[in-house]
Amino acid sequence: MKRAQEPEGRLEALSLANFRLESLADWTLAGGRAAWLRPRNLALVVCVLVAGWLVFVPLSALLYTAFTEDTGFGPGPASFRNFIEAYSSWHILRLFGNSLLFAIGTAVVTLLMGGIVAWVVERTDAPGGVLFHALALLSFAIPGLLTAMAWIFVLSPNIGWVNMVLKSVFGLKEAPMSIYTLGGMIWALSSHYFPLAYLALGPALRVLDVRLEEAALVSGARYWQVMPKITLPLLRPAILSTVLLLFMLTMSSYEVPRLIGRPARIDVFTTEIQAATQSAPPEFGIASALSLTLLCICVVAVFFYRRATRNAEAFATITGKGYMPTRIELRQWRWPVTIAVGVMFAISLGLPLLTLVWQSFYRNLAQPFMSSNAPATLENYRFILSYPIFVDAVKTSVLLAAMGASLVVALTFIMAWIAQRGVPRFGWALDSLAFTPIAIPHVIVGASVLFAYLMLPIPVYNTIWILLIAYVTMYLPYGMRFISSGLTQIHRELEEVAEVAGARMRQIFLRILLPLLAPVLLAAWIYIFVLAVRELAASVFLIGPGTHVLGTISLTMWEEGGSYGAVSALGVIQIMPLIVIVACLRWVELRVQRRSEAASAKAGAAG
């Protein structure tokens, strides 16, 4: 029996080998002309080249700068001097300590705050869930720079109004709280990032099968035993991935360290890298050497993050049928719980925003709801709106963000299609190329793009094009994530039936895929537009004497002594349109969601 099977098995292997050879031949020589000239293969090659260029050219420049001597006139011979210089002082230990404490502290605080909100919204019958969800999404509209400014207005020992109020109420000599501490930095960033932790944990809590907790209850466990023994272990992958995500985001964050950390001499990697490139003479070599450490930390964090999210999926698949969400009945605690969460939102989001808006109506320092010597005025707004550099920066920022979003959406649309449909064999290459920038902090993107185009004979330095290159690189992963998941929702048969009906590639793209994907593309576009308009960390490296963006002029105005009122007005002018845009984004996303739900409900009914 075994003998008889053997030749057959070999034959099978042979024919398989033949098939592979044939398909390879097919791929290289189909139809008499080289197959790589076929449009989809050509598109694949072009996409790989473009994305590869965007990702690897700056990184190579960074490595080259790091491992060569910094001559002041560009890189010199290979050497380790940059590393020796960057890592041989005691200062580097402080840098490590500050960065890690800042990142871990923020991750823990946001996890606690976000976890509480997620639990209340997803697992209890406390009212207000919809409102909290909307507030969490809207917080995304507020640029980090403005959050940092607002917290300085609130909690600075000199000008913070809460400190002043506390001093006068309790008759204190010293300000009781200071934003210019590591704790202050953690708080300022956590107030900005905790909605992210909520958005990351919410879905995990939503899909958690309540039966698993009920099974523990009927097994004799008390309510307080269920949380540590069942719920938290089940959520471990989600908690771990949230912590890693926030750790990474904090490690790469720039606004809070720049505005709060630097005056307080609490340096972290991002500010130190930026300071090195701006020092006189600029120390590009040291900046690169520091960047590599930060990059390594982030790459490791991303690696574990992706592993944790994969585990989360393996955990989720075990939930069986007959799932019915049951919410914990809080009874008399419903409103107290809602009010507590509401107060949390009011303090972390409402307080800084209110302060900023209030201040924008006064030229000099003002305290919300307190009588001021001067009357409220629109002078600040008038000043900002007629300030030529501001108008210029708005134009540049909007133009750049629109161009960046359009380019990213177009590029990732083609990349996602090729990865999933066109040439799925090489899809992984495009996927990993597009996702690589997620691990690169914006500060490093800014620095390495700067180094690359200072060396290369491409005249983009000191123009808006160098900013555009950086933006497209940074937002590739976001575009890819949106469009990839959108594309998986569109059944392949919808394209195939068009092909059978006689449509050509271009027609399938324009008449089938584009209309079906339109809401997803729009959502991706808006999302990237918002991110790009508020961008600061990479832009500070790339602006030149003739180019300004919104983020950089806000920073300059703050640091170079614009009046408190004018700076606040500048912030409010940025936040208001962003809130409107984010609301639009939410609306588009809801439409996409509803459509896919309707489609799956129909598929379920048919099955």
Added chain:
Amino acid sequence: MFAIENLRKSFVAPGNTVVNAVDGISLGVETGKLLTLLGPSGCGKTTTLRCLAGLERPQSGKIVIANKTMFDSERGIFVSPSDRGIGMVFQSYAIWPHMTVFENVAFPLRVARDRRYSAAEIRDKVRRALDMVRMSGFETRPATQLSGGQQQRLAFARGLVREPQILLLDEPLSNLDAKLREQMRVELKRLQKRLGITTVYVTHDQSEALALSDEIAVFSAGRIIQRGTPQEIYRHPKSQFVADFIGSANFLAGTVKEATAADGTALVETPYGVFRCSFADAVGQGQSVLVSARPEDLALSEKSPADGLNVLAGKIAHRVFLGEVVDYLVDTGGTEIRVRTKPELDFRVGQPVHVSVAPHKCVGLAS
């Protein structure tokens, strides 16, 4: 063993409509028996079970398990599920994916409050529980690496390990494929009999209910509409709903021609002839009633039977060969009657036939 009195539980459904999931139910069962709560989805059977477990808090009523009041709306008593001493198996099994097979089963012992179990005792009890469901040797397996059938056995072992006084089963077999389900049904019945554990079983599957139960309570719209042994429920349904939901039945509407006689039968006039049927409760002349007969209780013949009683004439409209039985659809000129016969009797489509039914198998329902 347990007693439920006048239990009520309502939910606020989306759109702010109030749904009376459980609408004044009273129920009980003797020690060691298996009681099935049977009904279509949304009839309140699962809610009743969850109230019994303490996972839902009813609005009113009383629940007593093993002489201990677990819930009493008047006295404001509510015992938490962890203190009710029950075992439960969920439809989704609810196996904890972050624990091994051993830890899943050991959990109820580890959190027990009535006494502390030593490590050796826990090992021993878990081994016995796993033995019982034939899962020995799987102790160190992560729970995520079990098949559906294994997860289900594991769920039983976890439910039984504390030797609870009452076992609650919420559609435990519905996620298994047909073959495995039948096998587990036999095993479950054997296990329950051997342990002599009082069991409440929720299902929407009538054949499961008939095969497993000592007693069945048929639910509809939050109320119990009939209780009895499987035989009683099957043989003597008291309403069209029960007759139709358990097994299948033919129905003819008619009026009583001759009131209930001493033998419990009455004569009913229908548009298709006069039928003598047995009634559970006495009916009076002129009352409108339903005549119901199960397809397998009907006989087919070419010639009209000699006594000429309970006969319908018609034509074979459709024939379905199912192997062990043959189903016919007989067109009686206005209504179609389903008949199930042995395959030895062979009728052609279009052939004129007579359908007859014995009076004691012809059930009259006061509608």
